[in-house]
Amino acid sequence: MSQSFTEENYLKQIYKLSKKSDKGVSTNALAERLDTKASSVTDMIKKLAAKKLVNYQKYQGVSLTRKGQKIAVDIIRKHRLWEVFLLEHLGFGWDEVHEVAEELEHIKSSTLVDRLDKFLGHPKYDPHGGPIPDSEGNFPAPARVKLDELEVGKQSNVMGITEHSESFLNYLKKVGLNLGAQFKLTERHDFDRSVEIELNGKNVQLSHDVAKNLFVAY
């Protein structure tokens, strides 16, 4: 019932690619992420399907089963906890951290992870703001911030609003700022505190009145 290093990496990448769209994850996308060939991906997917870790229909892409998802989330938990350790206690820089965490995340000892978690003070987010799931696989409620407080350059997505007037909602719908919409904060103008975001490839201007009423992921 235990997974190999390689199987774990496949599950992790399937998980990450699943978040990007709600269709099945394509063979080619996986091949690119895992730096391997599409044919190798097909072989491995069949193996994972036989183990009931993924749902798979020929030519239709893959998705994780509940079992597969649990394993993937567990790896992400380990990855992020190790990153916190490397950064906060060993003095690593952000650029150096990822590569080492890629190895540490595969150490198989739930005792180790739980004790590391405790040692670190049960952090809820890694230093990138990535949420750290608990040992049950539950993610903490994502941190929210108002758009007028977000740092320029950050990617984010709409999580909620504080103002519920019909005209405001119509405005949001018109510019495409639906719940969950992904964007990047490209600029902030100090003189009127208006912001510019990149949304679906287009640049959109938002007044401070709009920005201060939008909750976005941090």
Add this chain to the structure above:
Amino acid sequence: MSQSFTEENYLKQIYKLSKKSDKGVSTNALAERLDTKASSVTDMIKKLAAKKLVNYQKYQGVSLTRKGQKIAVDIIRKHRLWEVFLLEHLGFGWDEVHEVAEELEHIKSSTLVDRLDKFLGHPKYDPHGGPIPDSEGNFPAPARVKLDELEVGKQSNVMGITEHSESFLNYLKKVGLNLGAQFKLTERHDFDRSVEIELNGKNVQLSHDVAKNLFVAY
């Protein structure tokens, strides 16, 4: 030039078995330690020999080359440093530590090891008293203690003497306590502070006068 997990384990076990006797390490001994078959060991030894990590002559056992030894010592360094971390910072018990350290010792990042070493305060010994080599592969001078201070039950070996009279030297030679001689402290009698040791399978009594003049490894 990088080693697989498996190759590293072979090198580590060859190193450990080499210490026990100064002959080549036998195929069967390795097979037992590595929980595998003798034929598999032969295969792997050939591979390591091709990489110039071991010296090998058919039927004559193996030994490490300088390159192989460097790698083995490096793994021991990592193993012991991780053990210190697990014990002193994560609250592991001695019984739980070894298994996890077996996995952690294979993480390939010299930066990680060096920073862990620093974080731990450059420990010279693990909590079992095992010496921790530095990043060059040099072991610290082994800790010494007088035989009359050693704990009962410990294995040790003779490292030196404080009294150099001819009669004392003759006495030591007679009972077989040469430099480097291995023994186990089996008993200490409080009433006269004499000790009993097991040396070459025989029990030997030593007065406190003898014990207090013998340096032994700790």
Add this chain to the structure above:
DNA sequence: ACACATTTTTAGACAAGTCTAAATTTTGTT
């Protein structure tokens, strides 16, 4: 020193994970 037991090596096979090349399915464009 001879015969037998033990150790070690060889030979051939297998599972995991990968690859290339060829075949098949899906998609996108007229």
Add this chain to the structure above:
DNA sequence: AACAAAATTTAGACTTGTCTAAAAATGTGT
């Protein structure tokens, strides 16, 4: 709807590390 391009899968092969069974070398006792 038809056809070409792109994506995906199959087929067959290779590497790593392992195994079993059989052959070869070494060691041991009388």
